[in-house]
Structures are given as structure tokens and as C-alpha cells.
Amino acid sequence: MTDQQQEDLRRDQVEAGTTTGLAAPTLDVTKDRQNSLWSDAWGQLKRNPLFWIGAFLGLFFALMALFPSVFARGADPRKCSLANSKQLPSAAHWMGYDQQGCDYLANVVYGARTSLAIGILSVLGVLILGVLVGALAGYYGGFADSLLARITDIFFALPLILGALILLRVGPSTGLPILSDRGVGAVAIALSVFGWMTAMRLVRSQVIAVKSSDYVAAARAMGASNFRILTRHILPNAVAPVLVFATITVGVLIAAEATLTYLGVGLQRPAISWGLQISSGQSLLRTAPHLVLFPSIILSLTVMAFIMLGDALRDALDPRQRS
Amino acid sequence: MSTSSGYISSTPSLEPSGTGSPVLEVDDLHVEFRVRSGVVHAVNGISYHVDQGETLAILGESGSGKSVSAQAIMGILDSPPAVITGGGIHFQGRDILTMTEEEQRQIRGPGIAMIFQDALSALNPVYSVGFQIGEMFRAHRGTSKKEAKQKAIELMDRVRIPAAARRVNDYPHQFSGGMRQRVMIAMALALDPRILIADEPTTALDVTVQAQVMDLLKDLQRDTGMGLILITHDLGVVNEVADRVAVMYAGRIVETGTVDEVFTRPAMPYTVGLMNSIPQVEAKGGRLKPIVGQPPNLARIPSGCPFHPRCPRARTGAAAAAGRDCVTDLPLLRVVTPGREAACHYSEEVLGG
Numbered sequence: 001m002t003d004q005q006q007e008d009l010r011r012d013q014v015e016a017g018t019t020t021g022l023a024a025p026t027l028d029v030t031k032d033r034q035n036s037l038w039s040d041a042w043g044q045l046k047r048n049p050l051f052w053i054g055a056f057l058g059l060f061f062a063l064m065a066l067f068p069s070v071f072a073r074g075a076d077p078r079k080c081s082l083a084n085s086k087q088l089p090s091a092a093h094w095m096g097y098d099q100q101g102c103d104y105l106a107n108v109v110y111g112a113r114t115s116l117a118i119g120i121l122s123v124l125g126v127l128i129l130g131v132l133v134g135a136l137a138g139y140y141g142g143f144a145d146s147l148l149a150r151i152t153d154i155f156f157a158l159p160l161i162l163g164a165l166i167l168l169r170v171g172p173s174t175g176l177p178i179l180s181d182r183g184v185g186a187v188a189i190a191l192s193v194f195g196w197m198t199a200m201r202l203v204r205s206q207v208i209a210v211k212s213s214d215y216v217a218a219a220r221a222m223g224a225s226n227f228r229i230l231t232r233h234i235l236p237n238a239v240a241p242v243l244v245f246a247t248i249t250v251g252v253l254i255a256a257e258a259t260l261t262y263l264g265v266g267l268q269r270p271a272i273s274w275g276l277q278i279s280s281g282q283s284l285l286r287t288a289p290h291l292v293l294f295p296s297i298i299l300s301l302t303v304m305a306f307i308m309l310g311d312a313l314r315d316a317l318d319p320r321q322r323s
Numbered sequence: 324m325s326t327s328s329g330y331i332s333s334t335p336s337l338e339p340s341g342t343g344s345p346v347l348e349v350d351d352l353h354v355e356f357r358v359r360s361g362v363v364h365a366v367n368g369i370s371y372h373v374d375q376g377e378t379l380a381i382l383g384e385s386g387s388g389k390s391v392s393a394q395a396i397m398g399i400l401d402s403p404p405a406v407i408t409g410g411g412i413h414f415q416g417r418d419i420l421t422m423t424e425e426e427q428r429q430i431r432g433p434g435i436a437m438i439f440q441d442a443l444s445a446l447n448p449v450y451s452v453g454f455q456i457g458e459m460f461r462a463h464r465g466t467s468k469k470e471a472k473q474k475a476i477e478l479m480d481r482v483r484i485p486a487a488a489r490r491v492n493d494y495p496h497q498f499s500g501g502m503r504q505r506v507m508i509a510m511a512l513a514l515d516p517r518i519l520i521a522d523e524p525t526t527a528l529d530v531t532v533q534a535q536v537m538d539l540l541k542d543l544q545r546d547t548g549m550g551l552i553l554i555t556h557d558l559g560v561v562n563e564v565a566d567r568v569a570v571m572y573a574g575r576i577v578e579t580g581t582v583d584e585v586f587t588r589p590a591m592p593y594t595v596g597l598m599n600s601i602p603q604v605e606a607k608g609g610r611l612k613p614i615v616g617q618p619p620n621l622a623r624i625p626s627g628c629p630f631h632p633r634c635p636r637a638r639t640g641a642a643a644a645a646g647r648d649c650v651t652d653l654p655l656l657r658v659v660t661p662g663r664e665a666a667c668h669y670s671e672e673v674l675g676g
Contacts, residue, residue: 212401213444214439214441214444214445215444215445215446215447215448217394217399217439217445218437218439218445218446218507218510219447220397220398220399220431221397221398221399221431221436221437222431222432222436222437222459222510222511223428223429223430223431223432223433223462223463224428224462225428228462232458233447236447236449236450237447237448237449
């Protein structure tokens, strides 16, 4: 019980003239403030080492993406000299040089921006599609639900990488503005279009669960429109699991981007990306293994950071996981 | 949707109801739930009316259809499975059921408002109470955020929430049960509704707080002149606050009249049973007298008078008068004494003792 609730109670009793000697405990054993979902979750997160590792790595890579020149130790990724080709790591150049003689640390560092941009943009796309379709299906139910759920099933049948691969392959011939230039935008669109279905199912089930709560009935009884009920009353109460999913998906989609680029349909040179680096380094695996090793390690760490954050968030938001 | 807020942009013109004509009139309302296992007849032709400034109590046990009829008025029945199969609900002379969805929505809030049994689950956990009360003004009247908050504080004062200005930004879970119900009442009263439906407003509260909430509702009703429909199974509450009472059984109204008359001289055996089941101070040490048997299954309502399997006065076959066989003939609500109606073949005998 909070202090305020006790105060209310005392006031209630005074007003009703029913104050008893027992009603005012001087020592309240349940003094802890009752918290909301989010402050409880934060309390739980703070104690989770997984969260701190994930948050530290995530922040580190975010800073790397924002201020690459700081992390590249002053080197320019495009200032190359063939004389340095395939040099191994040294004290001055921590990650050595690639085949073209470019500073590899600078290249790996500048790759973070591309990867994070694609990860975040495509998750935004996934969320927009998933939340929109899921909310409509869950809220209206009936025929709309059946139709949207079947469409989702059709998309589920297409593997993410295969679908994105085909879309990016035919992209340039379509002449569409973003899709045809094979840049960050095109990859993000391809990944969103074939990756939104899980988000849709999550949102749909959450909306169905929240829809039947009393406060939604109350909002309707007070004259709220469908739009207001859905956006103001249902969705804010349905976001928790979607947030967890989104965090994990950032990592998954960053890896998917690297896969697409490695397969030759994602980003193209002269873009700087971990997928491109792994792809061009693989032919030199015997002579210069560091060209595959460093971007792979950084890529794995980034993906891991987001998955750890998502896991920690899920544990924190799920009351059943709490001891 | 014409406005960005998603609500209507202005308050609909609600004509002040003329004296004499009821603000709300429910006429032969039928509601059934069509579920896989069959059809549940929840409300079977109930009629009642509420005048300005009047309190009508709808009394009945769980599953008697009292809440369903209120939900039908507010348009918050879950359909499917619920279907309104007949009847009308007239608000200020117009039938709500024939209105468009948009017109219905304009009545909810400024015309008819509702408060719920469990205020904690009826308040949105992610918004502060001030925001939720203010939402009524922002959405229905397009009031600015700041002004809406000011009005929310005024309303919280009006429903006697202490230190309203300080507590306006608190969340529902930070309030005690009685205070939460006051927040709910503040929300319902925000737009000065002509009718307030209170669906078991005090059931979730402890007894001392119950009395305060009922007093508050009564005071607010005196100030605003709204009609109050009080849905409850608490005989004590009915006795204290209501002007008239309608007793429901198996989706039908089985007795209506002023509270004094119905409580002192019930004209229907079910009501007699209810009154007898009240613990009496004088009967200390004696056994309580329950109504024997179970409430009827609304998917299979007994033939004739739905109360006959539990009725001590039920007559059938040779014992019954012609056309008044409790097992085969359904008794209709009829005037037994002026201003009193009851649905029993033998009301006169019940009245006579």
C-alpha cells in the first residue's frame, strides 16, 4: 500500500466516522511503492548483467556509427595505397590492411553506420507494417481478421532471405525510386516486406487480449471512437512484447543484411559494409584471414548486443519470470 | 472520421427533457447470446423508464440480465455473440437502436454515461487519472490540454478527492479503491450526462467506503438533476438511495414499484424470498432463510413462470386457476395496485400474506 493510499483510507474512515484504534498502523510492512509495469521492468533490468553487456555494446556501436572518425583513429577508409595490400595487423594499424591497401580498422568502423541504419530502418518498416495489419486484424476481427491473417500466412511461406533476394534482384529493373538503386533504402524495404509477419501476429494477439478489458468498454461507454480506442487505449497497452521483438529483430536483420550483401544482391561497392568486407575477404582466407575475421567478430557482437537487450527486456517485462 | 482526435468536434445538442416525459425509456428489450452450445436468452422483453432526477434501482441476482440490459443501452455488448433481437431504447424520445453508429457515439458521454464495478480495471493503467478525466473534454469538446487538466482537477475536487491538484498526475494503481471509484465517477460526470448508469458501483468497495460513494452519487444527482440507474444486488443500497426499484429474474422484470412499497409489501414470491433472506437484527441466532434452488439456466428457461421450480406458492394442474398454471402459463407484468406491477398469477394472495 502506498503512503497516499493509506492517507486516503484514513480520510475515508474519518469521514465515515469509523476510525478505529487499529486503523493507523505506525509501521507499514508493505511500504514499497506499487509500481507500474515500466518502472518494475526498469528495476528488473538494472539487476540483469545481460542488459548491461547488451546496453554497453549497443551504445558502443551506436557511437561508432555516429562518430566513425573518432573510432577509426584518424584513418580514412578510402585513402588506400596498394603498397600496403593485405598487411597483417600491427600496433599502428590494429586490423591491418585489405587487398586494396586501405586501413581495415577504418573500413570496419565505417561499416557500422550502414549496418545499424539498415537494422533500424528495416525494423521500423517491420513495425509499421506489423502493427498496422495486426491492430486492424485484431481489433475488427471477423472477416477482416481472416483475410489479413491469410495474407500474413502467405508471406510467412516465403523465406526472408529468399524473398528479399528476389526483390533486390528484380529491383533495378522496376525503375522504382528507392528500390532500383540498391542502397540502404532498398535493402531495408526488402527486409521489411518479408519480415513483418511475426510482428503482426504479436500485435494481433495482444490487441485481442486488451480489447476485452474493462477500460476499453469504459472508453466506448464514454463515447470514444474506434480510432481513439485503438490508438490511445489498446495499442499503448499492447506494445511491451512488440518492443522485445523489435529489439531482437534489429540484430537479426543486421545479420540478414550481411547475408544478402554477401550473396551479392545487397549493397554494392563503393558502399562500406561488413557483408561486403566478408564477401571480398573470403577468397583471401588462407593468406589474410583477418579480412574475414574482424568484420565477422564485430558483426556477431552487434547482433549479440541487440539479442541480449531484447532477452533482458523480455525477462523484465514478463512478470512470470520474476522471482 | 471528421476530426483528428477521432471524437466528435462539438457537443451534440441535447434538448432539455420536458417535464413528464422520461429521459430514458427501455421498451420490450430482448437480448440473446448466440453461442455454440445454443442460444442464451439473457434479456426477455424488459421495459422501464427513468425520469429526470430519479433513481431507478435494478435489482437481481447474478445472471438475471441486469448488466446486459445496461450494456445494451451503452452499446458495449460484445457482439457477436450478443444480439439485440427486439425492442427499443428511447433517449429523449429518439430510439438509440435505430441511430447510426456515429449518432450513438455522440450520446455516450454527454447523454448517457456509465460507471463500472471494478474501477481499477475500468481505468487505463498507462495514463494518469487527470489525463483520463481530461480526455472527455479534449475529445468531446476539443478543449486544450492545459484547460482539460484544469477541469479534471475541478472534477476531482467535486467528487471529493483530497489534494486533487497534487494527485492529478498520479496513476490509477496509486489510488485506493474508493478513490478510484471517485475518479471513475468524475470521468462519467465530466460532460454532465442526463443519465448515469452505475453498474454495481460499490460491490468492489468495503462497507464504509460504499456508503460514502453512494452519498456522493446522491449529492451529485441532486446538483445536476441527472437520472440514475443503479444496478445492484445489494438490498441495503437500494433501500437507501433508490426511488423506484425493478426486480429482475431470468431476464424479465418481475416486479416494479416504489422502494418503500416493494420492500414492505412485495407482490411476487421471488421478491418475498429476497426480503426474507435479509439478515434481521431481531432474528439473531436464528437461521437465514435463503431462496431454495439455483438460478435458472438462461439457455433453458423453465416453462411457464420461470420462478416456478423455486416458488413455494407454485400451483399447477387442478390446484391452479384456469389460465394461471404456474408450470405452463407465463405470468405477464400487470398492475396489482396503483403504481405497482408484478409478474405473478397470484400477486393478490402474496400481497394478502
